[in-house]
Amino acid sequence: MSFRVGLGTDIHRLQEGLPLLLAGVRIDHSHGLVGHSDADIVLHAVTDALLGAAGLGDIGEWFPDTDPQWKGADSSLFLTETVKALREGNWAIGNLDIVIHAQKPKLLHYKPTMKQNLSRWLQIEESSINLKAKTGEQVGPVGRGEAMEASVIALIYQTET
Ligand code: MG
Numbered sequence: 509m510s511f512r513v514g515l516g517t518d519i520h521r522l523q524e525g526l527p528l529l530l531a532g533v534r535i536d537h538s539h540g541l542v543g544h545s546d547a548d549i550v551l552h553a554v555t556d557a558l559l560g561a562a563g564l565g566d567i568g569e570w571f572p573d574t575d576p577q578w579k580g581a582d583s584s585l586f587l588t589e590t591v592k593a594l595r596e597g598n599w600a601i602g603n604l605d606i607v608i609h610a611q612k613p614k615l616l617h618y619k620p621t622m623k624q625n626l627s628r629w630l631q632i633e634e635s636s637i638n639l640k641a642k643t644g645e646q647v648g649p650v651g652r653g654e655a656m657e658a659s660v661i662a663l664i665y666q667t668e669t
Pocket of ligand 1: 518519520543547548
């Protein structure tokens with residue numbers, strides 16, 4: 509059996525009055541993330557971690573933010589397309605460890621729904637998905653509330669070639 513790991517990160521700017529989506533969950537907050545698509549940093553970082561693990565490049569190559577097709581796009585589409593590509597290479601997802609860097613709001617009670625969404629789109633058990641939330645300790649773009657960031661590591665494995 510062969511194993512691969514991949515790393516994905518994403519950062520988007522916060523702006524007052526925009527909707528905030530994290531792992532497909534609408535979060536109640538005064539600010540939302542600015543982006544060409546729906547700016548869901550969690551889904552973007554997960555997509556990049558999986559593409560990286562499979563040696564398939566990055567999200568910008570697959571879904572360019574200059575392409576009008578992806579304007580306002582639901583980022584779960586990036587994820588489900590990536591899962592399809594992995595399947596074609598006989599890759600299965602082992603586990604994901606996800607860190608969301610956000611000064612506010614507290615994300616604890618959104619975690620179960622985030623996991624449910626990821627589990628559905630990735631077609632893996634919720635127990636294979638770990639979610640962590642960290643503040644920016646009031647320093648840097650995250651700590652000053654100017655941006656949110658996500659970091660993800662993913663393990664994939666191939667049972668046949
Ligand atoms: Mg992004």
